[in-house]
Amino acid sequence: MELTTVKIGTVSVLDAAGRIDSVTAKSLEEKLLALIKEAPPALVVDFAKVDYISSAGLRALLVAAKQSKAAKCKFALCSLKAQVREVFDISGFGTIIAIHPDRASALAAAA
Amino acid sequence: MELTTVKIGTVSVLDAAGRIDSVTAKSLEEKLLALIKEAPPALVVDFAKVDYISSAGLRALLVAAKQSKAAKCKFALCSLKAQVREVFDISGFGTIIAIHPDRASALAAAA
Amino acid sequence: MAADLVLSLKNDPAEIARLAPLVDAFCARHGLAEATAAQFNLVLDEAITNIISYAYEDAGEHEISVRISLTRGALTAELVDDGREFDPLQVTPPDLAAPLAERSVGGLGVHLMRRLMDDISYRREGARNHLVLAKRIA
């Protein structure tokens, strides 16, 4: 897994790539919590290059989503590949985390 | 395994291709015995396209070599790939069957 | 001819990413869809991660064996471990309707296994757990 952060206006965007599994989920969680600490108005995680996510990755995102809510930071995901999207759907994440089809719509919603 | 016969002058040449194993050796043996029956002065089996031979194939060649001797037909092989050659060497066939490096030398020796 | 993939993994989470390409190759050779291989890999990940995380009472090295086969219209994996007795079928499903604040951060692994497989069976044999995960192939 690789993580790259960019600022687009005031919004923090985290580009994730590769596998998010029990080996890599902890780094994702740490990165997300560190970004939330900076108190941006919104945080978008771009999944365009993520090939794989397991429940360990879902756990990291759920922890970040809860923390974002407490910090009043809008938390959203975008650009999920079909096989990754399926894992979110089966896990009932659609009702608790905003998931956008692409980066543009995620940024529009974050504004 | 595929077999193709050509006459070069009076010499019969059998081009073999593919795998010579317990499934295909019987057809090779039948073909060789049929060719020997035609009583050519020499019979060359070209192994250029043979990828594989097992002891079932060696048995067919030995039967043909014995029959050739009885029929006074010169029997020879040519153009063996390295991994096929190794099987002949380990089986001590070099002392009982003429093996030529290429088709030209096999035909020259048959003349 | 039936061809099975038999693997022996150590209780190290890094083993799971090494297993994935072998499962992909096994599925490709049998003409199964990539999506099937991906779902199967996820379920194997969840089951093996749980064994590594929860099954052992010591910190030593353990072997987890995995046998993957394609028989009678199903892609099947049998996992055998020597950890504590544990039947994942007894785990209470998570509440997927709870709002964010009340959503538990765990319990999704077994849920994914159940949702992505068509049949899961568990048995304890001697000092070993045997978990059989099966997915029907159309």
Place this chain on the structure above:
Amino acid sequence: MAADLVLSLKNDPAEIARLAPLVDAFCARHGLAEATAAQFNLVLDEAITNIISYAYEDAGEHEISVRISLTRGALTAELVDDGREFDPLQVTPPDLAAPLAERSVGGLGVHLMRRLMDDISYRREGARNHLVLAKRIA
């Protein structure tokens, strides 16, 4: 992670040509030379052909199981069949110095197995023959 190839073949000579590409792929994945795979395939062919030709007293379907593994510096195959008890190590080697007329047309299969493998062991277990063929890997 150790990955074994476990196959279940029927007593049909056509199975052998189906086995070969799997063995090639197994060897390639472990970085073994193509020549090693070719020699190993030949030995498997000889052993399996003999089982199919000589081991069974009936004409029914039988299963031959093959487990290929790479462990402790050796490529190993264990063949298990339910045919008559037969130890190939007891076969008298052919006379490779005999002239053509006296050369026997048989007996080369076991000879090739012995020459191409570094270690062969046989045991009878219950109603089954277990033949272990091993080739050292440099």
